[in-house]
């Protein structure tokens with residue numbers, strides 16, 4: 244009777260399996276030819292253009308409307324000037340609840356002038372959404388994990404930078420009014436685009452006693468004459484503008500003045516992060532978002548400039564140098580890394596000598612593995628991201644997530660290879676790559692306060708700190724490729740083994756005492772309970788195929804991630820009678836105290852590793868001859884597996 248029954252179930256199960264297989268086949272993206280469309284035309288965006296706040300909003304709203312099963316746009320509050328602090332949640336909403344998936348957070352543009360830091364996350368939203376179903380990699384990511392993308396942390400300054408005349412350095416702060424010069428007036432003397440060319444440049448004036456002259460090698464640049472040489476004939480007046488308040492100082496109190504990138508609570512200093520931690524709606528909104536999303540297990544935070552991959556590993560982390568190298572021998576050998584070119588090895592060199600307290604070396608090794616891909620794609624230099632109130636040091640040290648700060652871009656114009664880009668090299672790049680477009684030439688101007696002057700002599704604002712439009716799409720793509728790689732290394736949990744080995748059956752009449760295995764106590768009859776059923780071993784292996792663990796060493800240290808849980812369902816009278824000891828050695832059952840529930844804590848699962856568990860379980864015969872196993876990890880996601888059970 245029961246044999247017939249289980250055969251029937253098996254048949255049903257195999258039909259279901261075939262159905263599932265067909266269904267999955269339909270939903271999973273087909274492998275495309277690299278030369279063919281991947282859905283780009285479904286939502287056109289010009290990625291060679293910097294989008295201001297309204298344009299960014301239109302793109303985000305358009306994407307959310309076009310892809311309602313994959314994207315949800317919410318505003319996490321308002322900036323000082325009342326702009327929405329957009330955050331886009333992206334995942335396949337039909338493959339599980341977002342909070343049950345590992346979360347990956349991306350933001351940028353906390354320094355308003357660093358608008359490529361906004362374009363990269365915005366591009367990522369578009370890339371993920373248009374490619375879902377057209378790209379196996381992207382489809383797999385959105386089925387498994389959830390992205391939280393906040394393209395602009397500082398939309399007021401970011402919008403001003405793009406829409407209004409500015410230097411490449413401003414506006415950087417948010418718009419909390421500050422009296423920079425202590426005259427009782429706030430923001431009273433900004434920079435001005437006097438000649439209306441859309442750029443804020445420099446001003447110079449002919450002056451018989453002036454100490455500057457045009458550079459003989461390139462008259463677009465000004466050089467200071469030597470102290471004993473005759474005057475150069477020019478005085479530099481400063482940044483383009485007027486002395487609005489007639490105090491004799493030029494542009495001394497520009498709007499805003501708070502560095503939000505120093506406003507976070509980890510290693511906070513009032514000197515840099517004035518007036519107090521999380522004083523701004525923009526920064527407070529970031530932390531509140533993390534409070535509400537305990538599943539986040541990876542953070543990218545975009546700045547410019549300098550071509551750096553910075554990783555937060557705590558204030559005690561050190562890098563490079565002989566001293567550290569010898570210190571490093573105290574630790575076990577580092578991780579297995581992919582092959583690297585000579586250039587890549589040089590870039591990685593110092594970061595491979597990172598040292599940190601022993602307990603957290605595994606976090607350093609995780610970063611090393613992840614950084615290699617970034618170095619390969621971007622040719623940026625990996626380094627540490629220290630403290631002083633920055634965001635990734637908070638998301639690592641106090642929230643426990645692997646956290647990256649990317650310093651985007653740097654003109655690729657180091658022609659002589661000395662490691663820096665001089666003004667002359669920059670100008671050569673402007674001439675050769677941009678046909679002269681990236682530089683403002685000197686033009687005469689009649690200044691209301693200085694009389695006949697000239698304005699110019701500077702890079703245009705979209706140049707040194709941000710790629711010119713024609714390079715923007717490539718820039719966004721490469722950076723997206725790197726952080727999506729890191730996202731793909733979020734915990735990828737799988738129950739790789741689940742075997743039930745029946746020891747003996749029991750029935751209501753009772754089968755008396757029996758030895759189960761060596762080292763184990765006798766099972767008394769009352770352990771078996773009533774009815775008809777089976778007692779046996781359940782051997783389980785859970786593996787994490789991602790590089791990122793379900794909890795970093797830092798997360799464990801600051802106790803912000805609950806241990807992963809294993810839940811077993813096997814009918815009404817299912818019971819876990821005992822489990823292998825926490826040392827994870829197979830076979831030895833720690834005790835036979837009944838577990839209070841069928842959900843047990845199983846610790847954390849490291850990157851690219853697995854854990855084995857042996858449980859002694861009891862279940863009654865029922866119509867459902869299988870066990871359902873659920874691994875539920877706060878930052879590693881939730882997975883299920885069903886296994887059949889044989890009754891004796």
Ligand SMILES: [Ca+2]
Pocket residue numbers: 421422423424425426427428429430431496
């Ligand atoms: Ca003032």
Ligand SMILES: [Ca+2]
Pocket residue numbers: 435436437438439440441442443444483698
């Ligand atoms: Ca101008």
Ligand SMILES: [Ca+2]
Pocket residue numbers: 432486487488489490491492493494495
């Ligand atoms: Ca002034």
Ligand SMILES: [Ca+2]
Pocket residue numbers: 432433434435484485486487493494495
């Ligand atoms: Ca001014």
Ligand SMILES: [Zn+2]
Pocket residue numbers: 354357504546547548
């Ligand atoms: Zn910055």
